[in-house]
Amino acid sequence: PTMAGSQRERSKDRSAKKLLLLLLCGYHAVVARAWNNPHGYKVAAIGSRKAEAVCSVTPSSSSGATVPLNHRHGPCSPAPSAKAPTILELLQHDQLRAKYIKQKLSGTAGLQPLDLTVPTTLGSALNTLEYVITVGIGSPAVTQTMMIDTGSDVSWVRCNSTDGVTLFDPSKSTTYAPFSCSSAACAQLGTQGNNCSSSGCQYSVQYFDGSNTTGTYGSDTLALSDADTVTDFHFGCSYHEEEMDEEKFDGLMGLGGDVPSLVSQTAATYGKSFSYCLPPTNSTSGFLTFGAPNGTSGFVTTPMLRYTQAPTFYGVLLKDISVGGTPLRIQSSVFSGGSVMDSGTVITWLPRRAYSALSSAFRSGMRRYPRAAPVGILDTCYDFTGLSNVSVPTVELVFDGGAVMDLDSDGIMIEHCLAFAPTSDESFIGNVQQRTFEVLHDVGQGIFGFRSGTC
Template sequence: MVSVKKLLLLVLCIYHSLPARAGDYKVLATGSQKAEAVCGEALVTPSSSSGATVQLSHRYGPCSPVASTDGPSIGELLRRDQLRAEYIERKFSSGNDELEQSAAVTVPTNLGEALDTLEYVITVGIGSPAVKQTMIIDTGSDVSWVQCKPCPVPPCHAPNGSLFDPAKSTTYVPFSCSSAACTQLGGDGNGCSRSQCQYIVRYGDGSNTTGTYGSDTLALAVTSTVSKFQFGCSHNEDGFDDQTDGLMGLGGDVESLVSQTAATYGKAFSYCLPATTSTPGFLTLGAPNSTSGFVTTPMLRSKTAPTFYRLLLEDIRVGGSPLGISPTVFTAGSVMDSGTVITRLPTRAYSALRSAFRARMTKYPKAPPLSPFDTCYDFTGLDNVTIPSVALVFGGGAVVDLDANGIILEDCLAFAGTSGLSLIGNVQQRTLEVLHNVGQSVFGFRSAAC
């Protein structure tokens, strides 16, 4: 007869030999397995066939349409990212005079060099005939702008020799100083010169762009155009050396592309940020034909900071198990931001995530921290590593399972703690189609979209 002790030992051996459930862990290809660029292949699958879709690329990767550069170091990128996070937090801080400033003329006022954390670009056409312009996308900005002639080089940099010349466009119209479009810029950042509306975007490090605020035809695709698209025509810049032509504002205020195209596309857009810099994603204006395949959660808006899109994070799952974080931790809501790199969580939530993640990563040696990351690993000599899954649980029960490339960045857990507002960064959004249905006040998430 088998003793109880031997039977217990047998049960324990069987238990520990069982494989983990597939959803509990993910396989991550390390730096030694760099993906081959597949920029020319049609890997993107937008959910809407009736909207306007353009290819989206990482600005520093091989799929980028602008001149190839190495970009900032990871340390510098994270430093700038922290500045952006602090700026957004201030926008929601009660009693702060910044809340009353127009987002249109402070895009973003105290961001400084953190503008360079914006990582994804699209190529569109502006004018008649259309001139190709490669523009950074930003859900945390409203006013769009491109470099225009005349603008001395320097300060304008004409990355592709493609400065937009409004004088050569048959559809360009500068706004008058008394026009409604000029008035809505608000604040003290807009002005008047020769009866034409002037805009200015200032940055905290002293860099700025100024010029004429007007409208022209915007070509998103061969068959998708936007007439009378409002944007800034930059004639003077200071402090920029970027290789892009300008910025496309996708924020929630009245000046953004999303608001301007509401009558056509229903004030809805979605994007998919690729897993790596070596593959493309997409940006689509318009809601999907069906929300089948999406998990949805309510969108929260703020009158004091109308640019930003918020949602309610309720819990986090690690390796399939909920952390059981108290709802009071997330009462301030979370901002979904394409320009913030990493996700920042309230300190209590981040501590719980870190502890659960570390407990499942004991087989890998630790590496020195990389500020603001404090949970890093040494994957030297490994082609693939197995990491615990991480899923975000939003209001209404929407569970969003993160891609492996949305969990680890530079061999570190790609999250950080904050004492203020939580932010969902673009690393955690990778491979998801993130739907912003502003008109219906709904966020949607569809997995493996690019």
């Protein structure tokens, strides 16, 4: 070739290299923009935000009786626990709770063996309950720190303790009255009644983690706030507890859907409606409110499912799940059994086909981060060593009627793992996924409502 031809070839080669370089730079720029594009991803803080306690209460959407709601193991709790369960312990108890609820829904609780024999009076696992409220009981009122549970109906407080300190002494309340064995309230206990004694009607609740409480069933004045009182609050006065840890709580407030629950007891006042906002971390506060909001503006709503064989529980119908803005298009038959919305179940349990689709899509969106070993039943985990913030794909739960819960970043992962697990049939929406939403239970109207970014 001639010298001129060689120069032209070299010029073409340089131009081609420049073009290739521009294309590569452009490609990386597009990739960077796509990765940093907020659409389809959420930024999650690793550790730093959780260190600061913010215990102020965000206002509820309702003007009803509002009680501050706090994580019982965090600094905002009125009596913070000295020892929180490990994630493995929490997940183990969560499995037990899910198994028990599944048996209740099938109408076979107490008939089929699980990890231990289940008596018909069994309640859900006590050690999965994470949120507490402070109320006053009696006249004069005695302050009580009580765990809340939408999966329980019978409320109770400790009237005796192993160290001899009386937590609530009914003899010192001028408004306390035990129920007689022939009373309607005693009959409403059903299998959780324990015959009679010289003290009157007796109750008995055994929990799936092996703990139990028994005592006298009676009534007294309940102060939810300075301005809101329930004059005939039915509850158990516990004189005997077994296998209960030494956590600093005084009892349990049952918010289930059956007759003995506080929700049913106060139907005439609050219309069988309540809402709560579970805080994103154990260092922040939420609220529990009785009464419906003035309209559902700001809420997305979906029909509430009820279970004839297990009226304690509240359910919803999942239709699909979206990850990173893309619907997974899960067949509706996968969710046909409904999903229990439960404050005491920690993570969300999905039918295996739904979980497989979710975890696969989530892993695809998390390819930039190294995988970590499973944590108990959680098998989609990551190594975030040295990072203060990470980008996680959005996860949206789509319910019947089109209501969408766009989960908060704290509702997607727990302990650096995807906060979901597979189950064989019935599914459960756990409290991790409910965090930061005001979750409205309007039992009277038969609807669930979700208002995002509330606490």
